[in-house]
Each structure stands twice: as structure tokens, then as C-alpha cells.
Amino acid sequence: MKVPMTTVEFLDRAVDIYGDHLGVIADDGTEFTYNEFNERVNRLSNLFKKWGLKYGDRVAILSFNTHWLLETFYATNQLGIINVPLNYRLKPSEYDYILKDCGARVIICDSELTDRIEEIRAELPAEYYVAYDAKDAKGDWEDYEELLESSSPEQPERPDYDEDDVCTINYTSGTTGDPKGVMRTYRTEHWHALILSTHFQINDGDVYLWTLPMFHVNGWGHIYSITGNGGVHVCLKKVDPAEVFNRINKYNVSYLCAAPTVLNMLIAHYNDNPNITTKGDSHVRLTTAGSPPPQTTMETIENEFGWEIRQLYGLTEVAPFITTSHSFRFTTEENKYELKKMQGFEALGTDVRVVDNVGNDVEPNGQEIGEIVIRGNQVMKGYWNKPEATEEAFNAKRPGYFHTGDLATIDENGMCEIKDRDKDIIISGGENISSVEVENLLYKHPAVAQCAVIGVPSEKWGETPKAIIVPKGDEKPAEEEIIKYCKEKIAGYKCPTSVEYVDALPTTATGKVQKFELRRKYWEDSDKSVG
Template identity: 30%
Template sequence: MNIGGYLAQNARKFANKLAIECEGRTYTYQQFNEEVNRLAHGLLELGVKKGEKVALMMKNSDHFVFTFFAAAKIGAVVVPVNFRLTSLEVHYILQQSHTKVVFCDTEFEQTMDAAKKDTEVKQVIIIGQPQSAENRPYNEIRTEKTSDPEINVLDTDDLEILYTSGTTGRPKGALFDHERIFKVGLTMMISMGIGTKERFLHIAPLFHSAQLNLFLISGVVLGATHIIHRDFHPVKTLQAIQEHKITHFFGVPAMFNFMLQVPNAGDYDLSSIVRCGYGAAPMPPELVKKSMALFKTDQFYNLCGLTEAGPGGILLDPEGHKNHLGKGGKAAFLTEARVVNEEGQDIQPGSVGEFILQGESIMKEYYEKPEETKKTLKNGWLYTGDLATIDEEGYITLVDRKKDMIISGGENVYSIEVEEILYEHPQVLEAAIIGLPDEVWGEAVCAVVVPKEGQTIDEDELKAFCRQKLAGYKVPRKIFIEAQLPRNASGKILKYQLRQKLNEVKA
């Protein structure tokens, strides 16, 4: 069955059950399905054909969800767009994906108008009142037709093009069909024990594959309830968990960190939480422990995957957290994971190799990029570009991206190991390790740290703290104090921006 078909099925099974609440607007599963169908017929009347691309440049909202499922029901291919991108970056995605129709929030209309020039975009639809006469309002596209569109959508038809985070260079579009995305959701249902009675809080951006595929789509397939927040705010997040009795919470590490900084965070009733998931970026063990204390549960899951896998990869379950905190975990359901050397052979425990994956949720290809696809998908395996270790029990730990590994004085330094130590320091809020050119050592290990509010970091004291826990060559030679770290929408620190900025400072 296609993804839209599960919504139609649940509209019959759970007609009066609360499906979505967003900014005071509520919808039962029957109303959810009817809203989607109204929009699906509107897309057909616009001339959108099966296989054509529909881009979404929107913050989290009920409209985002309706648009996604409307496109899915008519066999269109959804292209979620990071709303933080510039018009030049958006232009590349629209052009490369051959997008025909765009939905975007009013606040991004000017960006989209600039981005759509010299592309195949025929229509921009605005959530709200358009500023440009060329664009049409969302409500004008909705029809009165609430029946399911009569389009034969197969599970082998394409559903999404997910553009990679683009931490370096131009992003590539990972192509997925309905079956692959269903398998992504199925993996979460089995691996995390997600069920029909879940109450999800969606605060991580829905344009990102983790929140969209792991939890929104799996939750709709199950018939769960979805509380949607447009933006992340730590206090409002804690309030929502308390008010809506959220059972399942997923966030990037920075979100957990910000919630822990709320002075009265411990006063909120978070007892409804059954489990917490974290991912998209490494989460230091100290931060995991503090988050467990805040939520008063040890039911934490480390989801360590990548966009090209749906996202999917390895998972550290609550049992694994007891003895293997800080590790990535083992292969998730329907997935195989290995760590290999340059010849593609499995490494021995204690060595470092490349993390590779095989499974039923792996992308079909990079859209219209055969050479890049060939380099990444080899002999049925997805080569991730992540460096990792594997222990005697088969637990895999990611240690760095290949491009982020630092070679200082001939020694390999993996940034995550040093960052975890920095996070143990009581005055450090956030930290990133990068390598900068050094005449003596080739590369110097450098730390960029953000102090907690009201705290001052003494550089010499922080270096001394690191020396107690790290070999001398791993201790940061230089420490830079910043007010914040640059991140992409999935929470990953943009280390190339830090390297560029600090190299300019040195120059």
C-alpha cells in the first residue's frame, strides 16, 4: 500500500480520534483525510501529474502535513526544502529536482520568488495571503471534493527527494519510493515499540528526514496523535509535554541541552513520556545522563543514521545505554551495518574504519547524479563516509566524518572523543573540535566552546581539565570562545564554517 492509503484506511478505522493539533487547530482522522483530499484534488486541477515534483518550504504546521499527504495520494514526489536556505541554495534544489509546484509560508515568499527564476516551477502556493500577484493562496487551491483521488499509486512509485544537509558543497537529493519510506517507519515501530496510542510532539523540523519519516509518517500509519509546534522553544516544549501528555519525544542534542537550561525544568510533569529519542548529531554521555534525570526515565534511544538511509542505521536501545553509553549501537531492524577498511574488509575491534549500511530503507539513488550514486552505493552497500569503531560485542561507535578527522603530529584525533570530555566541564554549554593548519604539527587540535549563561571559561583551566582525561596530543592547543555554534537545521554543527572563520582570524 502507498503512504496516502494508510491515512485513508485510518480515517475509516479511527474516524473520530484526534489526529493533529497545531496552534489551536484540531483534526480527527476523518477530518485530516478530508483536508488532504481537498488539497489533492486541487493539485490535480492545477495539472500536477504523477511523478512530478512538489516542493515544500514551510515550517512545521498542519498545512505541511496536509500538503505532504496530498502529494503522496496523487503520486507526486515531495521535495522538502530547508527554510533557512538562501534563494541561491533553494534555486539549485528547485532546478536540480525539476520541481513544478511549490508550497511555502508567507515569510519565505520573497526567497522563493527569487529562487524560482529560470526553473520549471509553474506555481507558488502561499500559506496565507500572497504578496505577489503571481502566487496563489493555499485556501484557493483547496476544493470541496473530500473523496480519495482515483490515482493508482504503487508502493514502488517515488515519494520523496531528500536533500542532504549540505555541510560541505551542494546537497544531493536522495530518492525514495513509498515502500522504502514505509520500511523506515516500520523500523521505528519495531525498534522503539511505537504503537497506536502514541502522542507525538513534533518540534524538530518536518522537512528533515528524521522527524518526517521516523515519526510523522510512522505515526500516521499507526493512527497515533500528533501535536505540532511551528518552532522549538524549550519552555513551550516542556509545557506541551505536560499539557498534552506526550508519550514519545524526539529531539536533537541541542534541544535537550536547552531544556536543561530552563531554571525550573524539573517542576514540569513529564511523567507521560514513555521514551525519548535523540539523533542527527552526537550527544555526549553527560548530556544523556542529565536528560534522563530530567525526564525521570532511562528509556532513551540513540538513533544514529543518515539521510541516504531514510534515515536509518544503528540504534542504541535502553538496555544498551546501561553498559554502552556513548556508543552508536547495533544495526536497526531491517538493516545490516559493518565497519570496513579501504579494501572493504571488516576491521578488527579497536581499529577505525568506514561505517557502511545495507537494508530495505536505503535510497534508490542520488537523483540524476549517477557518478555520485556509484561512489556511494557499492556492491549493495551504502558507504557513509563516517569513521567508526566496533567492539567485541558488535557495538559500533562513530568517531568522525572522514573529512573532519584531525591528523596532528602524525596522530589521528577524532573530534567526538575530545568533545565528550569538554561537555563534562561544568561551565561548557556546547563544544566543537576542529583542526586548523599548523606549521609544526600539520594540524592543531582546536576547541570552539560556548559557555553556559553567566559563566566565564578560563582557557588554561579547561586545557588542564582535558589533560586529566586525554592523551597530550588530543588536548586542544587553542581554545576559542563563541556565543553560539553554527548549525544546520538537523542540528549538526557546521564545522567547515568554523574552520573558515577561524582561519580568517588567524590570517
């Protein structure tokens, strides 16, 4: 029997089994059972129907991590309306492009963020503007709660779904050029939630704290997996380290996700408050992604916080979960941190390959570098309004596979380790240099809190490595000391030839350093950004 895979089944199951149980805790502490949450979802769906929204129409959401955002996901899903969650760190001009590109008919916005939309509102195609607390909004916005109060709580009639229709459009960040709208279908979202549940053992005893942005590829799938498994969502509007630890204790949080930048914030707060309680009565699991945390970070999380840290790897286009280094069979006490830093094994139902420039598999020896390409049920349908980019993404080297642009090795056990982004490889005097390798070395220096290594122009070498460092505390070792430190540990041609200290590195919402932003400063007089 074939039944379409959609996303509405996850809330349906929560209501059927856990309807009278706690399901969602709002940022202000308001609690909703799954029955109460579902009623609010129905009210919002019926509002959309009243406004004449149809299957395939788009609703954009600009919000922090709130119960309102969770509600909007399910309210759009059950009518076949496409939701477009927006990155709250963008500028008005970027929203202008995205909202016009997707053609959103409705914009739902946190009152605190309405000024960013007001600046461009006159040019937008949207017909309805809704704010969570309209009295605090900039401009003329309808009030979310008042609209819900006037709408019916009854289950609306659902459409006949095609599981391959677009469910959500997630716009990528951190790349050059216009953002690309990643089209994720009901099937890809459903499949992703299932494999996430399996690999990270999500269950009905879990209390999940939202520190990861919900907008980012739908909260890495936790919007659906936590709900479907009957867990509890604890919303946290903005990441504040003290409040993270407070809620972990108050609600006995058992699971959270955090980018490396958030881990750094938590560790800094812990170091300033060494007597703080890091967990409640539950064992705490933490999933991180983006750049692998330094070993010292992982050791602090596990040995001092008492949490279990796991890593996943992926991109918006592929769920984003497609590999994890979590393994009982291959992990030993001696190698566990080396494994945790790697991207790891392919997820269930996922075909991950590392291929050379003509699409052939590289040797699985942990040495030969190629590009990671992916085929699986959680891979995107394509880019919204960008057929050429879609064609290129699936056919550049290995037809039928999504091409990530990440350069990696794969070993005899099938474990991948990213060495660099394709465009982040530094070629100096004909030698390929992995910026990740140099960064990993710099992270071991006691004065380095964060760093990025980029190629900068060199008359002699074409380009040469430069280290950009966020210092740990007030100590800023001399440039010569940093260079000497590297030369003592890796080949001289790989070492930085210059060092710059900064207060912070530009990052995406998931903690990935935007190296193109760093390179722009040094290549502004050139029509390219490599030597």
C-alpha cells in the first residue's frame, strides 16, 4: 500500500497519542498540550482559507524561535501552502529579493523585526501582513492572536497531496550572488525526519531546547521529528547562555542542537560561572554541525558539562543531515574525538560518494581528495526559479547526484572527512593548501578563540595564506610568533605569511564562516578572488 509521505502526519500522531500531554513551551513559559497546539494550528489554517490562499501559494515567516513559527509550519503544511522561513539576520535588500522571488502572498513577522519589512514593503507582492504583537510593530500590521481568536478551531479539509510537490522553500545564505531558494518537498521533509529520529534516537521522553534557528532548513528537521515522536519543544527566542543553562535545568532538557559559535558562548559563560549547573535530571545529547568544533571544545562539553556531543553534516539542499560520525562499532576511547571531528558515515537511505573531476570514485584511502556528491530521498527537488543552477548542481561531475562543493577524503570504512570547500582551497605557487588543516592547527594555539585562513594576493606565489584570528582574551601574539608556531608543525608552504586580529568573524546562522566576505577585502581590485 502506498500512502503519500507528507509532513502533517507528525502532528497527527502527536495529537492521537499525546494530545493531553505537554507539547510546546513558549518563550515566555506558556505551555500548550498537543491538543491545544493543534487547535491553534487549525485556526491559522482556516484564516489562510478565509483569505483565499490555495495549494502552492507562498507564506513567508520572519521570526525568532517561537511557538508561532512552529504553528505556521503546520498550518501551511496541512493546506498544501508553501512556507518560506526567512533568516532573521538578513538586510532589507536581501528580503526584498527573496520575497519577490518566491512571490509570498502573506508575511508573518515578529514585531521586533517588522522594521526590516517596512523599509521595502511598498515594493512587495504580499497582500497580508501579520505581526505577533501588532501594537509593537513598525507600520500597519494585523495582530496574530486577534486573527486566531476570530478563526475556527475545526480541522480544515485537506487537499490531495502529491508528495513530490514543494512543501517549503529555504533560501541559502553564505554564498555569493543572489540567494537560491531550495525547494524541499513533502517527501524530502518526511524522509529527513525519519532518519533524523533514527540516528539521534529521538523519543517521547525527549525535551528539546530550541537554540538552533528554526528557519534554517526547518530546524534541521526537528520541527517534525520532535513532534512526531511526542517530545516537548522548549522555545528560546534568542540564544542567551545563562538562559540556556537555566532552561536545561528548569525543564530537564535532554536534547539540543547548537552551532560551534553557540558552543563557544556556552563555554565562555561556564568559564565565568564555574559553579553553574549544566544539566537537570536528564542525560543531555547535543548535536552540532557546520565547522567541526576544536577538540578542546568537545572535551569541555563532554567532560565538564557532562553532555554527549554528536556531529552531523549536510547542506540546506540535502536535509541537511546526510552523514554523522556517531558510531559504537568504530569508536574507541582513544579515537573518539578524532572521529567526532569527521563528517562520518552516510545516513540511512543515502548514497554519499567522493568523486574526482570526471565523476569517478576516489580511492577510499583517507588521503585522496574529491568532491562529496549525494543521492537520496532527502535531497532537494531543485532551486526555485533557477533551472540552470539546478541542472548544474545535479550534473556537474556525476549525473543524478547533488554536488556539494565540499572537498573531502573517504576511508576504507566509508567515513568522510572534509578538507575544504572547493572555492576555499588556496593554490600557492602551484601547491594546494587546505585552509581547514591550517585552521585546525591554529585552534590548538592557546591564544586563538576562532580563526579563518584565506588566500590573499601575492605577486610571487599568486596567492598566499593569511590567518584572521579572534583572540582568546586580551593576548595577541606577534605575527612572527603565530607563523613560527605553524612552521614548527606543518610544511612551510602551508603556513600563513600574515596574521590579522579581529573582534569577530562573519558567519551564517549555523556558524559557518563566510570566507568570501573575508576575501572580498583583499581582492576588491581584482575580477576574481583567487590567484
